[in-house]
Amino acid sequence: MRIIRSSDFTEGRWRNGMGVSWDIASDPPGTDDFGWRFAIARIEADVPFSNYPLVDRIFTLIEGNGLDLAFEGHRSLAVHRRFVPHPYPCDVPTSCRLRDGPCRALNLFVRRGAWRAVADVLSSGADLAHPGPILLFALQGAADVNGHALAEGDAAIASDAITADTEGFLYAARLSPS
Numbered sequence: 001m002r003i004i005r006s007s008d009f010t011e012g013r014w015r016n017g018m019g020v021s022w023d024i025a026s027d028p029p030g031t032d033d034f035g036w037r038f039a040i041a042r043i044e045a046d047v048p049f050s051n052y053p054l055v056d057r058i059f060t061l062i063e064g065n066g067l068d069l070a071f072e073g074h075r076s077l078a079v080h081r082r083f084v085p086h087p088y089p090c091d092v093p094t095s096c097r098l099r100d101g102p103c104r105a106l107n108l109f110v111r112r113g114a115w116r117a118v119a120d121v122l123s124s125g126a127d128l129a130h131p132g133p134i135l136l137f138a139l140q141g142a143a144d145v146n147g148h149a150l151a152e153g154d155a156a157i158a159s160d161a162i163t164a165d166t167e168g169f170l171y172a173a174r175l176s177p178s
Contacts, residue, residue: 001146001162006153009040015050019043021107024155025135036117036175037109038135038155043067044102052090054112058119059086060171062139064103067096083139083169085119106137108173119173122166129161130174141168 002025009022015032019041026037040062049069059079061067066080072093079086080099088094090109110117121139128134135157136143138150143166145156152168164170 001148001156001158003148003150004155004157006151006155009155014041015052016048018047018050024137025157027133034109035111035114036133037107038137038173039107039109041105041107042102043096043098043105046097047095049094049096050090051093052109055090055109056112056117057088057090057110058108058117058173059088060084060106060119060121060139062104062106064098065100067098067103070095070097083121083171085121085171085173087117087119106139106171108135110175113178116176116178117173119171122164122170122172123168125163125165126170126172127161127163128172128174130176131160132177133175134158134162135171135173135175136162136164137171138166139169139171141166143167143170145170 022040024038026034061082069077137155143150145164
């Protein structure tokens, strides 16, 4: 299992230049042509989101009072509760409207046709077995995963299986090749 401390996240700009993000991990690392990418975004204003052709996203509010996502030609999505994963396609033009101040979101991007992802938020002990990568993020409170301590805001990448115990909320996304 690979532990990624929050202090090791790489700060950057959104693809469209409209915001700040922190890359946690990607495959392959450090390229725009990723199979999957795990990152945090800070949203400080009503802005359009970056467009990623043939990519799906799981968007999870982790800080702030929420926002509304408007998808061109589709129904909008109210994101008003923290720690609830919301999947949607990144190649539909999307804009957001903040409800009451800045927000931060955890994003998992997966290349359509290459990867599929399912994300859950765990609030107690759990055992997960999965044949591919399992991406973890300590949303609130510390977590113990396979005997390794994750502080709030830390991430990890596990393979095959995890045993986790959390005093708060732990994000767990299971990736599978398509």
